[in-house]
Amino acid sequence: MKIQEIREIIKLIDQSSLDEFLYESDGTKIKLKKNDKGTVTTVGQTFESSSVVEQPKIVEVQPEPVSEVKEEVVVTEVKPVTEDHSLHKITSPMVGTFYQSSSPDTAAYVEVGSKISTESIVCIVEAMKLFNEIEAEVEGEIVEILVKDGQLVEYGQPLFLVKGI
Incomplete structure (x- = not known):
C-alpha cells in the first residue's frame, strides 16, 4: 500500500463519523482511531516481506485547522437630516x-x-x-x-x- 493511499484513507476517516477503522491485506494492517481531540492515529502499520519485517509505526496526523468563523459587522454612518430651520x-x-x-x-x-x-x-x-x-x-x-x-x-x-x- 502506498503512502498516498494511506493519506487518502486518513482524510476520509477524519471527515466521516467513524471513530475507528481497521484494514488488513496481504500482511499489512492499518488501524485508524479518532481521539477526542480530532486527531487521527495509525497504529500497528506492519509491512512484511520475505526478508525484512518492519516494526510497527505510530503516525499521528493533525487535521487541518478549521478556519475561524469571522463575523463581519458593517457600520454605515447615518447622516442626520440637517435641522436648520431656515x-x-x-x-x-x-x-x-x-x-x-x-x-x-x-x-x-x-x-x-x-x-x-x-x-x-x-x-x-x-x-x-x-x-x-x-x-x-x-x-x-x-x-x-x-x-x-x-x-x-x-x-x-x-x-x-x-x-x-
Whole structure:
C-alpha cells in the first residue's frame, strides 16, 4: 500500500463519523482511531516481506485547522437630516422609487446648487408603474439631496433641502 493511499484513507476517516477503522491485506494492517481531540492515529502499520519485517509505526496526523468563523459587522454612518430651520424640506408625497431624471441617459432634474422655482420639477417618484413628477413648491437653491437615485422612499420622507431666496 502506498503512502498516498494511506493519506487518502486518513482524510476520509477524519471527515466521516467513524471513530475507528481497521484494514488488513496481504500482511499489512492499518488501524485508524479518532481521539477526542480530532486527531487521527495509525497504529500497528506492519509491512512484511520475505526478508525484512518492519516494526510497527505510530503516525499521528493533525487535521487541518478549521478556519475561524469571522463575523463581519458593517457600520454605515447615518447622516442626520440637517435641522436648520431656515431650510425647507421637499418631501415625498407617496411611497415609491426615487429617480433624479426621466431616464438613465438624461441629466438629473436638479443638483446641489440648482436654483428652483415653485413649479420646477425636482424628481420623479415611481409608484405602481406610474411615474409622478414632483414639483418643488418652493423657491430657492438646492442645498442637499437626501436620497440616492433608485432608492425606495416613504410617504413624507425628506428628499431635498432647499435654502429659500
